[in-house]
Amino acid sequence: MSKKTIPRIYDKAGKPVKVADKSWYTLQASGEAEQRSIEIFVYGEIGAWGVTANQFVLDLRAMDDGTSPIIVAFNSIGGDLFDGLAIHNALSRLGERCTGRIDALAASAASVAVCGAHRVVIAANAMLMIHNPYTFSGGDAEDFRRVADVLDQTLEAIIAAYKSKAPDIDEVELRRMVHAETWLTANEAVELGLADEVGDGLKVQACLGQGSVLQRFQNAPAELLAQLDDEPETEPTEPVDPPAPVLDAAKLALMVTQGCAAAGISNLVEPLLATTKLESEAVIQAALTKAKALHSLCVAARLPELTGEFIRAGLDEAAVRARLFDKLVGKGGGFEIDNSLPLEDDPAPAIKAKQADPQAIWASRQAAQNGTSKGART
Known part of the structure; x- marks a missing residue:
């Protein structure tokens, strides 16, 4: 053939x-x-x-x-x-x-x-x-x-x-x-x-x-x-069966645990349980899909430990990308050339001057004065 x-x-x-x-x-x-x-x-x-x-x-x-x-x-x-x-x-x-x-x-x-x-x-x-x-x-x-x-x-x-x-x-x-x-x-x-x-x-x-x-x-x-x-074109929907009965909390919690284990994100069980409140199977499936996407972004940025924090905060993928970018830039470990431009509402990078330390200044002055006094008595 x-x-x-x-x-x-x-x-x-x-x-x-x-x-x-x-x-x-x-x-x-x-x-x-x-x-x-x-x-x-x-x-x-x-x-x-x-x-x-x-x-x-x-x-x-x-x-x-x-x-x-x-x-x-x-x-x-x-x-x-x-x-x-x-x-x-x-x-x-x-x-x-x-x-x-x-x-x-x-x-x-x-x-x-x-x-x-x-x-x-x-x-x-x-x-x-x-x-x-x-x-x-x-x-x-x-x-x-x-x-x-x-x-x-x-x-x-x-x-x-x-x-x-x-x-x-x-x-x-x-x-x-x-x-x-x-x-x-x-x-x-x-x-x-x-x-x-x-x-x-x-x-x-x-x-x-x-x-x-x-x-x-x-x-x-x-x-x-x-x-x-533009609204995306959608195919005509066919009649759907009545919604399945709501599962009890124990089964929904098990769904979260098993879904996280299958996706290799077992460390995210707790934040997913907290944010979904075990409302329904649909809510949990959506949360698992979102968690996988956020986890992939954090892994790509070499900051997987932040995934749980982003899930608890309810951030979407666009917001997480922005947070990760700020984290990477803030590390100061060099820079990357990227010929895409920032969104208009992106905050301008802050330039912070080194703050004066009054106590350190006072201590150095006192030490200098003490040294001068001792030299005069010698």
């Missing part, structure tokens, strides 16, 4: 793309002759909160046979620049076998990544966004000078990535557009050489549940932001 094998790699962040068996990799039999192709979906953020370059390369290596055509579909607001550059280089090494496809949006680091493909097809209603690298940091004047130098260097890496795809592009104009945060339509991207072909338009919900992040950019098109208010 002839087979067309379509392995798919999905981003863990946001809502997954619908697939029949809800798995990352699916096999589909079709076609007259045997042909194998690989289709990869990068839908969501790039980096620690979504699909990392390491995960991408390992999954691709496991599926690639060295001869099959590869299509990499993007719908991403970007994220970590260095992961985007690594994905760019991984696609570039595939040569002519690789086609990049922009299904809705390739912004920021995603625009860098897709330009590594030999051929880029952008949907007629999709967009590609380019802008300067961005980061958070802390420290003294020398630290900030060093960070500025690194940002200048990473900008050169971004320019090189775009010029590898469009070698004839005017570099002065390219730098101007990057500095201005430029949103390119499909035709504009093709005209500049950052894409090769305009494909059929698709209706894809903005960034699969992460569209609100678009508000962090300064020049996001109004028509794109308007999609954030």
Whole structure:
């Protein structure tokens, strides 16, 4: 029997793309002759909160046979620049076998990544966004000078990535557009050489549940932001059976315990019992799903001990990400380059001067005076 094998790699962040068996990799039999192709979906953020370059390369290596055509579909607001550059280089090494496809949006680091493909097809209603690298940091004047130098260097890496795809592009104009945060339509991207072909338009919900992040950019098109208010399309609901009788408290508590054990989060039993108040099976299932997601975020940030605290506080995933980011930045253990921008309501980093210690000052003065008096009597 002839087979067309379509392995798919999905981003863990946001809502997954619908697939029949809800798995990352699916096999589909079709076609007259045997042909194998690989289709990869990068839908969501790039980096620690979504699909990392390491995960991408390992999954691709496991599926690639060295001869099959590869299509990499993007719908991403970007994220970590260095992961985007690594994905760019991984696609570039595939040569002519690789086609990049922009299904809705390739912004920021995603625009860098897709330009590594030999051929880029952008949907007629999709967009590609380019802008300067961005980061958070802390420290003294020398630290900030060093960070500025690194940002200048990473900008050169971004320019090189775009010029590898469009070698004839005017570099002065390219730098101007990057500095201005430029949103390119499909035709504009093709005209500049950052894409090769305009494909059929698709209706894809903005960034699969992460569209609100678009508000962090300064020049996001109004028509794109308007999609954030669209109600998601839902399939007609079928009649449902009457609700099952409410379980007693002991069975609900056992459900929490068993659910946590199965997910490897037994340390979260107590906060889940406290926050769900064992109201119903539906409440507990929702709380378990949320706890798994928050635990994954905390593990990614290497702060798993904070998960229980966030659950007790009733924080959602967006709030937890913000708290974890503040924790990581506050550690002062260096910085990471990320060419995504903060939300407008993100607090500005506080700069605290060292507070004076009156008691220490008084003690040092007294010691100095005592020393002077003793010297005079000698």
